[in-house]
Amino acid sequence: MKNEIWMRFKGNKGACISLILIIILLLMALIGPYLNSWRYSDQVLPNANKPPSAEYWFGTDALGRDLFTRVWHGARISLLIGLATGFISAVVGAIYGSISGYAGGKIDGVMMKLVEIFYSIPFLLYVILLSLLMEPGVKAMIVALSAVCWLGTARVVRGQVLKLREEEFVLAARLLGAGRTRIIFRHIIPNVSGPLLVMTALIIPEAIFAEAFLSFLGLGASAPVASLGYLIKDGMQGIRSYPWQLFFPAAFVSLMMLGFHLVSDGLRDALDPKIYK
């Protein structure tokens, strides 16, 4: 069955190309900053605002720092935030949704009301509020973003659990004497992985974007540890005279988001319930 899913995914050219793209981006984020001799905080003021050349592959910023190194360093931060948020949302949402869905009745009602209340708060507003409460930094950003994104996964998982609860294999486990914990962790959660995976693959680009936006507003991690959003903010200032300073970070944020979206689409198609079940 896994083979079939993989083969369907492979058939989707857009998804495959995107997957390769993401892998390349990940690799570059890891090794990019080390590819040339510049470190991300090295300032060479006389070389400020230089366009892309053999020496500075992406050009330099206003303080003479090598943009190539800074972009990949920024990408590292953006991806870290995106992936961490995705992971935490998935885990927290899965557990919350499973408990809520399996318990049913009043408990489910209360738990989902809570989710609905939080869900109705505008996403970015919520993240901004949370990030103001905490010390700005990468950790705070991840916490703030996860605090919002887990709501989505919780709902998706709860929906799946409501369906699974009445499946005969769950009933059989109950008849064997399995306790609730065992049923939730051994029977329910492993079987919600499909839609959960698709949801998570969508959360990652959303988190990357949110982080970029917040950094753009100045609410994210501060210099010199700069995420792509921060670089975009910097790049905006020289947009007319030094367009490359905006172009590269913006391009890579876009590529990341596009890539994850297409992979998520591909996953959703490959996991088509008709055949998945």
Place this chain on the structure above:
Amino acid sequence: MDADTLISVKNLKKYFTITRGGGGFGSRQVIPGVDCVSFDIRKGETLGLVGASGSGKTTLGRTMMRLYQPTEGQVYYRGANIFQLKGYQQQLQLCRKMQMVFQNPASSLNPRMTAGSIIQEALIIHKLAQGVERIKRIHELLELVGLSYRAAERFPHEFSNGQKQRVAIARALAVEPEFIIFDEPTASLDVSIQAQILQLFFNLRQELKLTCLFISHDLDVVKLVSQRVAVMYGGKLVELAETRKLFDSPAHHYSKELIAAGGLSYYGNKSTWTQNN
């Protein structure tokens, strides 16, 4: 109640309330799934249960297994009321005595667990075997249902329907039950596979001295496997008699209709029916 009786069902009622319309404004409709049913099952006996779809057979089976809480009435196992067990230990003990095999083999096995894991769950929950002993026991159970030990490593989707049903039976047998409810176990199987599973049923019943409730809408199968047969209609038990007697001279008008519609006389090699041409 004499010492011979294993299960005693007294005035069992299970009504379902359906709320139509939402938001608290809907009307409630009460559907009698099981409507005041009483009968006994003797030790070592196989009681057949027949009726049309919607007659309440499955609801009765599931209520007897405590998957549903009854609206009214009692079910006694060896004199103890199964709905009034005190404490977790007692409930767990009952799981070892009463088991169930479901209708649809595809949905009664967790698609994410190997056959071995499915079977060993029972052993784990009830601490019946550890380590090497456990592996041995799994292989024994697989052999008991006619599967090779290699089946333990396979996932449900790698099995045919008949093999899946064997795994489901092995799972039920893992706790060494005295009483098993078979809910339409051969309904979704081809004729030749049905024959194999029925053969397996006969062997197991004899070897393990099982007491069974065999639910089916197929009169021919029920005739073959049961000593006594109960007929259900609209949630009520309309007739209960020895198999031979029921099929030869049904008393209730519904039983008469059912039997006239169902069976085909086929004795030996020559058929005695007439064909409508």
Place this chain on the structure above:
Amino acid sequence: MELDKLLTVTELKVSFTIPRGEIKAVRGVSFQLAQGEILGIVGESGCGKSVIGQAILGLIPLPPCGVLAGSIKYGSEELIGMKESELVRVRGKKIGIVFQDPAAALNPIMKVGKQIVEAIQVGRKLTRKEAVLEALKILEITGINNPDEIFHRYPHELSGGLGQRVLVAIALAGQPEILIADEPTTALDTMSKVSLVGLLQELRDDINLTIIFLSHDLVLVARFCHRILVMYAGLVVEEGRAADIFNNPRHPYLRGLLQCLPNTAGENVFAPIQGQPVDPAVLPPGCAFAPRCPERMAVCQELNPGGFQVAADHIVCCWLFQPGIKGIKKAT
């Protein structure tokens, strides 16, 4: 070929190409259908009977279908290779189909009456009023006592038996000559089965409807079909009149199948066929039943038998019945 044969199928072959390999669903099936006949095609899952039904109606999607060969002649028109625009004329109008699951085959958000009216109006110029009247008439023909009430119901409000009658009504809306019923009774309980079968017989008696009945229920098919084709692994293994098939089965598979039926005597005589059903992607050379056949011979494992006539209108595809077969050694 006689002129009054409504449908003639010759050497129909259908294969599907999937990642796992080539699945030969139908491997050379031939039969003829006379007007007013009820033909039963019987076999277990995977034998290819549903595929035959779909092939007749041109419902087989061309990928993943790899091969669609042979000939299906409706009267004098060849259905294989017909253009979609032509097939639309045949489907529903000349040949109708009733599927297994009313819940799946009916549009859940449309009232039942509307669905029948839609079926009636296809390709015909009728006012809505006329179509509604006809729909009610058809519902009555299918034995529904309260057509006005049923007309306004939704599919989920119908029981299995009623839903199946609605499917029949929709199929009849096009006034077809042939009705293909693909396992219509499988999801029904005993009494509904019998009444649906009764309905089909009445339709055949009243409006001379020709019926192809696909099922895995041999007993049911024997009860009301005139002729039966027994299929195994994409081929017909025995063919004959219902009484012959049931009273005088020849092919070891058919005999094994009859022996499996629960209404055969008691526990001791009960003898299931050994082994697993054949995997259509991995067919053995020679006769597909040979690995499980208690009477297989050496030749069975090498060559696929053709059809041998054992009586008038009774053909068996098994080497045991080739004239002069005595004296051939059995396989070990």
